[in-house]
Amino acid sequence: MPTDKLKWFRDAKYGLFIHWGLYAIPGGEWDGKFLPRGTEWIMKRLAIPLRDYRLLAEQFCPDAFDPYFYVRRAKQWGMKYLVFTAKHHDGFAMFDTKVSDYSVMHTPYGRDIVRQLADACAAEGLTFCVYYSQMQDWEHPDGNGNTLDYDPEKQDFSRYFYEKALPQVRELLTNYGRIGMIWFDTPYDMPIALCRELADAVRACQPDCLINGRIGYGLGDFREAADNSVPLLSRPDPWESPMTLNRTWGYSRRDDNFKSPSVVLENLTRVVGKGGNLLLNVGPDRHGRIPERSDEVLCEAGRWLEKNGESIYGTSPAPDFPYLNPWGETTYNAQTLTLYLHVKQYPPAPYRLRLLGLETPVTDVRLLTGEPLVYQQSYDPARDERRLYVTLPEKCPDADDTVVAVSLAGEISTQKL
Numbered sequence: 001m002p003t004d005k006l007k008w009f010r011d012a013k014y015g016l017f018i019h020w021g022l023y024a025i026p027g028g029e030w031d032g033k034f035l036p037r038g039t040e041w042i043m044k045r046l047a048i049p050l051r052d053y054r055l056l057a058e059q060f061c062p063d064a065f066d067p068y069f070y071v072r073r074a075k076q077w078g079m080k081y082l083v084f085t086a087k088h089h090d091g092f093a094m095f096d097t098k099v100s101d102y103s104v105m106h107t108p109y110g111r112d113i114v115r116q117l118a119d120a121c122a123a124e125g126l127t128f129c130v131y132y133s134q135m136q137d138w139e140h141p142d143g144n145g146n147t148l149d150y151d152p153e154k155q156d157f158s159r160y161f162y163e164k165a166l167p168q169v170r171e172l173l174t175n176y177g178r179i180g181m182i183w184f185d186t187p188y189d190m191p192i193a194l195c196r197e198l199a200d201a202v203r204a205c206q207p208d209c210l211i212n213g214r215i216g217y218g219l220g221d222f223r224e225a226a227d228n229s230v231p232l233l234s235r236p237d238p239w240e241s242p243m244t245l246n247r248t249w250g251y252s253r254r255d256d257n258f259k260s261p262s263v264v265l266e267n268l269t270r271v272v273g274k275g276g277n278l279l280l281n282v283g284p285d286r287h288g289r290i291p292e293r294s295d296e297v298l299c300e301a302g303r304w305l306e307k308n309g310e311s312i313y314g315t316s317p318a319p320d321f322p323y324l325n326p327w328g329e330t331t332y333n334a335q336t337l338t339l340y341l342h343v344k345q346y347p348p349a350p351y352r353l354r355l356l357g358l359e360t361p362v363t364d365v366r367l368l369t370g371e372p373l374v375y376q377q378s379y380d381p382a383r384d385e386r387r388l389y390v391t392l393p394e395k396c397p398d399a400d401d402t403v404v405a406v407s408l409a410g411e412i413s414t415q416k417l
């Protein structure tokens with residue numbers, strides 16, 4: 001029987017995205033100009049010529065980088081996989097590549113970052129994945145996107161593809177052990193034949209390596225949602241939602257707009273409840289340090305996950321309910337036939353929660369901590385309305401998200417409006 005190569009991904013639910021490259025050095029500021037978001041785009045957005053931008057490589061020396069710190073923190077934060085920007089749009093490789101000198105090996109630091117993270121992930125049991133910008137490359141004369149240094153009329157994209165992108169992808173999939181997933185991005189108008197060739201190359205090197213949806217043309221193994229977005233409806237096939245923790249992917253010296261732990265958990269339950277994975281980003285600084293506030297927020301969310309992980313990991317997509325629930329989200333475990341109610345807006349006295357549209361009979365309701373709760377399930381034939389009322393304790397057990405476990409007599413089914 002063929003193995004289900006998506007299983008680890010389906011079960012994982014929560015991953016760590018790391019955007020780290022030369023752009024961490026300016027951190028969104030260049031010659032008195034400031035980029036409020038997307039600091040990894042600084043070269044392009046602030047029209048920095050390649051000859052100036054590439055000098056950043058001479059300053060790259062992250063004295064505080066510790067791959068084990070990243071990996072152990074990802075685990076502590078409750079994440080099950082790590083996606084690292086091996087090469088972002090600027091074209092700079094954070095790994096030892098034989099096809100270009102524009103890499104971390106040609107910096108004062110001189111050590112392969114991808115290798116160190118891959119090894120730390122393997123040692124600590126975290127699935128290691130790489131991000132690779134396959135279309136945009138602002139360093140290669142034939143890569144997409146650098147219209148300041150190169151004349152698009154004279155570019156031959158296939159030259160870049162065969163000289164740099166394809167060989168580098170092969171290096172990543174050959175030299176670093178098992179790669180859980182390769183995360184492509186911004187395919188724009190890349191010719192479909194080359195997208196296919198890229199997908200074939202990945203599968204030839206590592207048949208079990210997943211390819212995300214941004215390879216384009218539906219050639220990936222799962223769908224990638226738009227950045228910072230949650231689909232309206234539940235999707236049964238696997239998908240992922242990449243999100244920032246503040247307003248930028250790369251490090252910013254000024255962006256302090258960090259989401260609170262409660263908002264992180266809200267996004268996680270919304271995404272997971274609709275059948276997806278949340279890939280949440282951190283942008284380390286030039287020293288390799290993860291911003292302190294990112295760490296605090298993720299540690300707090302991680303503490304919640306330690307207690308309430310049952311309501312997240314291993315859950316499955318469920319049919320949508322007919323109404324939005326003002327109190328929060330739901331997740332569902334098809335193996336244990338448990339529906340989890342994530343109560344974020346605690347109801348006022350008499351502390352009753354209403355869920356409309358659950359057709360399956362309920363056999364038990366309790367807090368995830370074990371305390372049984374009083375409930376009534378009813379059907380109003382005149383209005384064709386199924387209702388479940390649950391009475392919560394007077395004192396809110398967890399202001400971030402109180403989880404109620406509803407045991408069902410069979411597979412979940414919901415009413416349609």
Ligand code: FHN
Pocket residue numbers: 038040041185186227242249
């Ligand atoms: O342009 C990139 C951006 O810098 C970042 O890497 C995100 C992550 O999803 N992807 C692109 C925009 O969608």
